[in-house]
Amino acid sequence: MSSTSSTRPSITAIVAATAQNGIGLNGGLPWRLPGEMKYFARVTTGENPSEAPEQQNTVIMGRKTWESIPSKFRPLKGRRNLVISSKGVDVSNSPNTTSHTSLPSALSSLSSKSSRTFLIGGSQLYTACLTSSPPMVDRVLLTRILSPDYQCDAFLEEFTSHSNSENGKKVWKKSTHEELQDWLGFEVDEENEEKGTKYRYEMWVLDQ
Ligand SMILES: NC(=O)c1ccc[n+]([C@@H]2O[C@H](COP(=O)([O-])OP(=O)(O)OC[C@H]3O[C@@H](n4cnc5c(N)ncnc54)[C@H](OP(=O)(O)O)[C@@H]3O)[C@@H](O)[C@H]2O)c1
Structure with a gap:
């Protein structure tokens, strides 16, 4: 990860996490929230996705x-899918999907025409990108699961504690809900409830 340069692309992490930063259980998600899944799909696909794969998010x-x-849901449709594995993954049957043995290799394959780049997990990759100095991610779309307190065995690094405020450079700042909607390009409720699960959409940006 040391090979990132000033030309690095802007990367947005998108993640749903409990108050304890729990994000996963037994290799999957601890919750089933169809509305939140729709939000994830809409945000990562973008409002007017191109037919041309090289121009998609x-x-x-x-x-x-x-x-x-x-x-049946992969690759995630309408988006370029990049999979990171040190050993490589067979994606020959998955259109619009490439496998990369490192993050720098994945990032260098990004087309300048690609609109937005999202880091969608999991725990290991979030940690690598959020704790590097400077962080490889400059925006986090966080769905904060407020209740119940789901049991988890995979966790999100507390990224706000990895800001560089001590050397006067970059600090994670929570945006207003209006700023989130402006960036998304559509309106969304801030506070939500599905089948007894309460959650809130947040956006955090790395302030220069
Ligand atoms: N709540 C959410 O928003 C959310 C989102 C996504 C995932 N999740 C959850 O997170 C959990 C999975 O997280 P995880 O940490 O176990 O797995 P992960 O980060 O999805 O995948 C880990 C694997 O990715 C590869 N990898 C990661 N960093 C790499 C690097 N820097 N260079 C090369 N390869 C790298 C390695 O593959 P190889 O072993 O093949 O080398 C590693 O074993 C699941 O429970 C999932 O449901 C939650």
Whole structure:
């Protein structure tokens, strides 16, 4: 990860996490929230996705997250899918999907025409990108699961504690809900409830 340069692409992490930063259980998600899944799909696909794969948004994920997506839903449609694995993954049957043995290799494959790049998990990849100095991610779309307190065995690094405020450079700042909607390009409720699960959509940006 040391080979990133000033030309690095802007990367947005998108993640749903409990108050304890729990994000996964037994290799999958601890919750089933169809409305939140629709939000994820709409945000990562973009409002007017191009037919041309090289102009579509990109989703980058670790090998375990790729494997956790049911085969009928992968690759994630309307998006370029990049899978990171040190050993490589066979994606020959998955259109619009490439496998990369490192993050720098994945990032260098990004087309300048690709609109937005999202890091979609899991725990290992979020940690690598959020704790590097400077972070490889400059925006986090966080769905904060407020209740219940789901049991988890995979966790999100507390990224706000990895800001560089001590050397006067970059600090994670929570945006307003209006700023989130402006960036998304559509309106969404801030506070939500599905089948007894309460959650809130947040956006955090790395302030220069
Ligand atoms: N709540 C959410 O928003 C959310 C989102 C996504 C995932 N999740 C959850 O997160 C959990 C999975 O997370 P995880 O940490 O176990 O797996 P992961 O990050 O999805 O995948 C880990 C694998 O990715 C590859 N990898 C990661 N970093 C790499 C690097 N820097 N260079 C090369 N390869 C790299 C390695 O594959 P190889 O072993 O093949 O080398 C590694 O074993 C699941 O429970 C999933 O449901 C939650």
